[in-house]
Amino acid sequence: MKISYFYRFSFRTQLAITFGIVTFVVLVTASLIFGFWFVRLHQASIQNELQARVHAASELVMQSLKDRTAEIIDLSRTPDLLKSEDAIAQLQDRMNNKRALKSEYAWMGVANPDGKVITAAGKMLLGKDVTSRDWFKVGRTATWLGDVHEAVLLSRLLPRENENEPLRFIDIAAPVQNTKGELIGVLGAHLHWSWVTTLAESVLPEDASVREIQVYILSRDGVTLYPFADTGKISFRQNEDLKNSATEIVWSDSKAYVTAQIGLPQTPEQHLGWRVVLRQPVEVAYAPLKTLALQMIVLTLAMAICAAWLAYRVAAFVNAPIALLVQAVQRLGVDTNQVDVPKRLPQELRTLADAIQIASTDLTASRQELVEANEMLERRVEERTRELELANDALARQAMTDGLTNVANRRAFDMKQSELHALSARTGQAYGLLIIDVDHFKQVNDNYGHHVGDQVLAAIASKITASIRTTDFVARYGGEEFAVMFYPVTTPDELAEVAEKLRKNVSQFTFSTVGHVTISLGGCMISGGSIDRESGLKFADGALYQSKLAGRNRYTLA
Numbered sequence: 311m312k313i314s315y316f317y318r319f320s321f322r323t324q325l326a327i328t329f330g331i332v333t334f335v336v337l338v339t340a341s342l343i344f345g346f347w348f349v350r351l352h353q354a355s356i357q358n359e360l361q362a363r364v365h366a367a368s369e370l371v372m373q374s375l376k377d378r379t380a381e382i383i384d385l386s387r388t389p390d391l392l393k394s395e396d397a398i399a400q401l402q403d404r405m406n407n408k409r410a411l412k413s414e415y416a417w418m419g420v421a422n423p424d425g426k427v428i429t430a431a432g433k434m435l436l437g438k439d440v441t442s443r444d445w446f447k448v449g450r451t452a453t454w455l456g457d458v459h460e461a462v463l464l465s466r467l468l469p470r471e472n473e474n475e476p477l478r479f480i481d482i483a484a485p486v487q488n489t490k491g492e493l494i495g496v497l498g499a500h501l502h503w504s505w506v507t508t509l510a511e512s513v514l515p516e517d518a519s520v521r522e523i524q525v526y527i528l529s530r531d532g533v534t535l536y537p538f539a540d541t542g543k544i545s546f547r548q549n550e551d552l553k554n555s556a557t558e559i560v561w562s563d564s565k566a567y568v569t570a571q572i573g574l575p576q577t578p579e580q581h582l583g584w585r586v587v588l589r590q591p592v593e594v595a596y597a598p599l600k601t602l603a604l605q606m607i608v609l610t611l612a613m614a615i616c617a618a619w620l621a622y623r624v625a626a627f628v629n630a631p632i633a634l635l636v637q638a639v640q641r642l643g644v645d646t647n648q649v650d651v652p653k654r655l656p657q658e659l660r661t662l663a664d665a666i667q668i669a670s671t672d673l674t675a676s677r678q679e680l681v682e683a684n685e686m687l688e689r690r691v692e693e694r695t696r697e698l699e700l701a702n703d704a705l706a707r708q709a710m711t712d713g714l715t716n717v718a719n720r721r722a723f724d725m726k727q728s729e730l731h732a733l734s735a736r737t738g739q740a741y742g743l744l745i746i747d748v749d750h751f752k753q754v755n756d757n758y759g760h761h762v763g764d765q766v767l768a769a770i771a772s773k774i775t776a777s778i779r780t781t782d783f784v785a786r787y788g789g790e791e792f793a794v795m796f797y798p799v800t801t802p803d804e805l806a807e808v809a810e811k812l813r814k815n816v817s818q819f820t821f822s823t824v825g826h827v828t829i830s831l832g833g834c835m836i837s838g839g840s841i842d843r844e845s846g847l848k849f850a851d852g853a854l855y856q857s858k859l860a861g862r863n864r865y866t867l868a
């Protein structure tokens with residue numbers, strides 16, 4: 311995993327992964343060390359057990375051979391053993407008893423110096439010539455313990471213990487001498503080889519067959535003496551040193567065995583050179599280790615899972631105050647209220663929390679100031695906007711209003727007429743237009759001054775406005791001229807009625823300083839769909855002119 315990729319995880323996950331990996335490595339390392347140590351211990355234990363057993367087997371065989379040899383020596387040195395017929399008969403009784411009590415004795419007897427058997431247990435081989443037998447040859451001069459060999463003379467006389475196996479013995483012999491030290495006979499005994507092998511096998515554990523532990527007896531040359539089935543077939547001597555310790559050895563069957571061996575100690579009476587060996591197949595001996603390894607793997611995995619869970623919990627625990635601080639910092643940018651940071655924190659985080667608390671306090675105060683400043687600014691903008699709107703309205707009104715008479719000016723008239731003209735064209739209903747001119751106004755100016763003239767114009771405008779409906783429109787059309795428009799007009803009578811009403815109201819009004827003033831009017835009904843706006847104005851102007859010509863203070867309709 312790339313480091314940069316690692317940093318994409320949350321802090322908690324990073325902690326969990328780190329704790330998890332460390333714990334896992336420690337667990338696996340500990341398991342490997344413990345496992346290796348335990349394997350070595352177990353292997354040593356198995357090897358030690360086999361070595362102890364093979365040692366016991368060797369001791370037992372050697373001690374038993376010693377005992378039997380001692381018995382033969384003891385018997386051979388019995389005074390007057392062959393002195394008389396009675397002594398020989400007694401010897402036979404003793405040999406009979408010994409053979410009856412100790413089944414390992416297959417045969418026991420005495421041959422005279424010429425090699426003829428003169429007495430024997432069970433009278434076996436009595437009178438037979440044994441001069442060619444090794445036990446007799448060596449036993450003439452010294453105590454002798456011979457190596458295992460197949461029965462020759464006795465093979466027909468004794469039953470076989472195992473049909474598949476020849477009858478085999480080991481021989482013990484000792485010279486029998488008279489008081490002068492002259493040889494008078496050789497005492498010999500044949501011991502069943504099976505007795506030796508049974509002794510060796512007696513050290514095996516009860517479950518030896520299950521554990522496939524086998525005992526071997528090898529000759530000095532490494533040839534298998536026991537078990538008979540493997541005689542001459544199995545050996546390991548070619549490749550291995552002969553040492554009295556347990557080790558793993560590949561035998562001639564190409565299989566590895568835990569092998570414990572010990573050489574039979576040699577004594578003055580015996581130079582057999584046998585080697586007792588115990589072996590157990592490695593895969594069987596160490597089978598429990600496989601189970602143990604499996605158990606350890608399962609245990610390690612279980613512990614790793616527990617450790618991972620624990621790491622996740624520990625990471626959560628360690629990360630909890632940091633997560634709270636992160637939340638507090640996130641709220642700094644969102645909450646308008648002051649942020650409360652957690653109180654119970656480690657020393658380092660406490661310092662950080664204090665800094666966040668101070669920042670929150672400052673931020674809240676700054677935010678409050680900002681809100682207030684913003685509100686004030688908004689209020690001022692609203693005020694200014696309202697003032698601007700009022701000023702704009704005033705300006706708009708001013709632009710459309712005649713300053714002297716306070717009614718609409720000529721521009722406003724033009725716009726209104728265009729509007730009404732279009733409306734009329736769309737609806738098909740006519741609008742009325744009256745153009746009003748003050749009669750002999752020049753004289754007012756001339757007689758009373760321009761200022762009084764202005765007052766008269768303002769008063770006439772006021773009078774006109776008061777005489778028409780609020781929905782009607784009045785404008786100062788020119789110097790001393792006014793115009794009135796109303797919509798809709800259906801008959802000329804309606805137009806005439808308004809014209810007359812205006813004329814009458816003005817003429818009947820008494821103006822200060824000036825007294826009575828009259829007006830002349832010219833009007834027409836304009837249908838927007840029939841004529842254009844300018845043509846309508848010309849018609850009204852023409853009618854006004856007619857009113858002037860006709861003597862003034864009247865109205866004319868075009």
Ligand SMILES: Nc1nc2c(ncn2[C@@H]2O[C@H](COP(=O)(O)OP(=O)(O)OP(=O)(O)O)[C@@H](O)[C@H]2O)c(=O)[nH]1
Pocket residue numbers: 747748749750751752753755759760761762763764767788789790858862
């Ligand atoms: N005081 C004053 N006089 C104005 C104003 N505008 C125009 N006049 C005067 O109004 C007079 C109009 O005179 P004329 O056009 O000759 O007409 P009249 O004297 O009214 O005579 P008739 O219209 O023929 O009845 C002029 O003397 C203009 O100076 C104004 O705003 N104030």
